Amino acid sequence: MEFKFEGRLKLVTQVLMAVGVLALVGGFLTDHSDHHQRFWANLLINGFFYFTMALAALFFYALQYATESGWSAVLKRWFEALWGFLPWGAAVIVIVLVAGKLHLHHLYHWMDHSLYHEYMVEHGDHFHYVDEIEEGAVLNPNYDHVIAGKAAYFADWFFWLRTAVYIGTFLIFARLFRKWSLQEDEAPNLDLHYKQYRRGALFLVFFAVFSSTLAWDWIMSIDTHWFSTLFGWYVFSGMWVSFMIFTNLSMLWLRSKGYFQEVNESHMHDLGKWMFAISMLWSYLWLSQFLLIWYSNIPEEVTYYMSRVLGDYKVPFMLMFFINFAVPFYTLIARDAKRNPRFVIPVGILIFIAHFVDVYLLVIPGTMFDHNHFGFFEVGLFLGFLGLFMNRTFATLAKAPLISKNHPMLQESIELQY
Amino acid sequence: MSKIFHVMYDDDAKVMTAAGKLVGQGIRVKDVYSPFPIHGIDPVIGIKRTRLAICSFMYAMTGTSLALLGMWYFMIQDWPMNIGGKPSFTLLENVTAFIPVTFEFSVLCGAHGMAITYLLRNGTLPGMPASNPDPRTTDDKFVVEITTDNNSMSAEELEAAIRATDLLELSIKDA
Numbered sequence: 392m393e394f395k396f397e398g399r400l401k402l403v404t405q406v407l408m409a410v411g412v413l414a415l416v417g418g419f420l421t422d423h424s425d426h427h428q429r430f431w432a433n434l435l436i437n438g439f440f441y442f443t444m445a446l447a448a449l450f451f452y453a454l455q456y457a458t459e460s461g462w463s464a465v466l467k468r469w470f471e472a473l474w475g476f477l478p479w480g481a482a483v484i485v486i487v488l489v490a491g492k493l494h495l496h497h498l499y500h501w502m503d504h505s506l507y508h509e510y511m512v513e514h515g516d517h518f519h520y521v522d523e524i525e526e527g528a529v530l531n532p533n534y535d536h537v538i539a540g541k542a543a544y545f546a547d548w549f550f551w552l553r554t555a556v557y558i559g560t561f562l563i564f565a566r567l568f569r570k571w572s573l574q575e576d577e578a579p580n581l582d583l584h585y586k587q588y589r590r591g592a593l594f595l596v597f598f599a600v601f602s603s604t605l606a607w608d609w610i611m612s613i614d615t616h617w618f619s620t621l622f623g624w625y626v627f628s629g630m631w632v633s634f635m636i637f638t639n640l641s642m643l644w645l646r647s648k649g650y651f652q653e654v655n656e657s658h659m660h661d662l663g664k665w666m667f668a669i670s671m672l673w674s675y676l677w678l679s680q681f682l683l684i685w686y687s688n689i690p691e692e693v694t695y696y697m698s699r700v701l702g703d704y705k706v707p708f709m710l711m712f713f714i715n716f717a718v719p720f721y722t723l724i725a726r727d728a729k730r731n732p733r734f735v736i737p738v739g740i741l742i743f744i745a746h747f748v749d750v751y752l753l754v755i756p757g758t759m760f761d762h763n764h765f766g767f768f769e770v771g772l773f774l775g776f777l778g779l780f781m782n783r784t785f786a787t788l789a790k791a792p793l794i795s796k797n798h799p800m801l802q803e804s805i806e807l808q809y
Numbered sequence: 810m811s812k813i814f815h816v817m818y819d820d821d822a823k824v825m826t827a828a829g830k831l832v833g834q835g836i837r838v839k840d841v842y843s844p845f846p847i848h849g850i851d852p853v854i855g856i857k858r859t860r861l862a863i864c865s866f867m868y869a870m871t872g873t874s875l876a877l878l879g880m881w882y883f884m885i886q887d888w889p890m891n892i893g894g895k896p897s898f899t900l901l902e903n904v905t906a907f908i909p910v911t912f913e914f915s916v917l918c919g920a921h922g923m924a925i926t927y928l929l930r931n932g933t934l935p936g937m938p939a940s941n942p943d944p945r946t947t948d949d950k951f952v953v954e955i956t957t958d959n960n961s962m963s964a965e966e967l968e969a970a971i972r973a974t975d976l977l978e979l980s981i982k983d984a
Contacts, residue, residue, distance in 0.1 A: 678905075678908060681905070682905055682906075682908065682909070685905050686893055686905070686906060687893065688893060688894060688895075724866070725862070726862070808848060808849050809848055809849075
């Protein structure tokens with residue numbers, strides 16, 4: 392069965408995108424923070440949130456192949472559809488990074504070149520920064536010993552190389568997986584299946600490293616003085632659960648419209664289990680990061696949580712954690728609740744928004760400090776990106792048959808019964 | 810004279826088909842003995858949903874409460890402990906430190922409570938006499954138990970219906 396991307400769904404995504412464009416323009420014009428900091432911060436938040444959701448779909452797809460999982464074969468095309476947003480999300484992130492390098496905003500404190508050199512020499516109306524003391528050199532008041540120690544990691548060539556390698560790897564793997572998947576539709580080909588199995592495993596090797604380091608480079612580096620080894624997994628579990636919620640809710644909608652009839656109650660139950668389980672993984676990692684820092688109480692580590700647990704962001708931060716942990720735990724723990732759309736839909740929408748707030752609070756306290764505003768701009772941009780994300784996803788979904796043919800475990804998946 | 814039929818099958822899929830067929834003819838299956846759980850057999854033979862998960866939840870909540878109560882008494886009330894410069898002497902402000910132990914104790918209580926309840930309810934605690942009709946059901950065979958007591962059909966009719974399924978052996982005993 393083919394999916395047609397038209398009618399009300401297309402209109403809704405276009406209206407959402409229009410709202411996003413309005414918010415984008417209106418937000419830029421009304422943003423009076425220094426260097427449009429609020430505008431750029433929200434662009435990064437939305438770009439990152441939706442990009443990593445599409446990325447989680449790529450990860451999950453590779454995971455299904457690498458583990459030779461049968462149950463998800465009917466959902467294969469849906470995962471592929473989500474990759475439609477990958478280039479768009481990547482473009483938004485790159486735009487924010489380039490703008491940072493051009494000093495259009497100051498999200499990333501480490502992009503300030505004056506931090507890395509201990510001395511400076513006056514040259515007309517500007518300063519020339521040097522590492523060794525020389526004729527006419529004075530101490531650089533901007534010099535930051537901690538950030539200077541990270542100079543090698545934040546070197547321009549290394550930073551851009553990493554960003555290019557992450558995005559390149561994801562886009563190439565997504566393209567290849569899609570190509571092989573469509574090729575498999577033409578004729579049964581077990582060799583191709585095993586090829587995807589091996590490439591899936593290979594992708595997981597790359598993803599294991601990149602999922603952590605991209606979170607360090609693009610998000611954790613905002614709080615440049617602070618570091619947490621666990622941060623990458625924390626961000627990773629967040630993107631995974633957002634992707635699972637989006638998949639679950641979209642499947643409920645698509646099935647109610649007569650698409651994906653091969654997806655039965657057991658698949659929906661499994662998606663519900665993923666939603667529940669990864670919510671717990673996320674909460675576990677949230678607590679693991681928080682607990683150790685809170686307990687040891689070392690000044691260089693607690694800076695990150697000072698603003699979030701004690702400062703202006705106390706209420707949204709703790710509320711976000713409470714919602715993302717307690718709500719799925721108590722509502723989705725029962726078998727019947729995972730199969731009941733009356734539970735899954737409201738809980739899914741609630742924790743989807745709360746996971747967006749999670750990403751929001753990864754960026755905002757380190758960029759807006761205590762001058763943050765939350766208004767129509769944030770809501771509009773979130774909806775706009777949601778519209779773009781849905782638009783790209785459903786447009787990609789319409790490009791291929793909804794159920795792949797010739798997947799060796801397709802029958803097993805169709806007959807899935809738990 | 811009431812009779813007990815023990816119908817043996819050598820495959821779980823055959824049990825599913827046979828049970829569906831027998832139930833379709835209005836025959837009530839008393840029980841199925843299997844070396845492993847057969848997914849989806851419960852609604853077919855009309856077994857009520859297990860309440861073990863509810864028990865497990867209650868055991869785990871008991872564990873949560875006991876762990877918090879214990880730590881409150883040991884660390885706050887009876888002998889207040891100042892660890893890592895956190896002398897706030899209230900449970901709430903120190904609760905983060907108690908989460909790992911609370912979590913572990915909840916899992917411990919939930920898992921043990923559930924396992925013991927399961928064994929008690931099934932009568933399979935160590936040392937209890939076996940209740941399965943044939944020792945082979947602990948290996949690779951499956952037995953469906955049907956009695957004349959809870960069926961309206963006569964023994965002959967039941968036997969004919971049973972023989973029509975893809976069975977391996979049939980033993981008929983007087984109840």
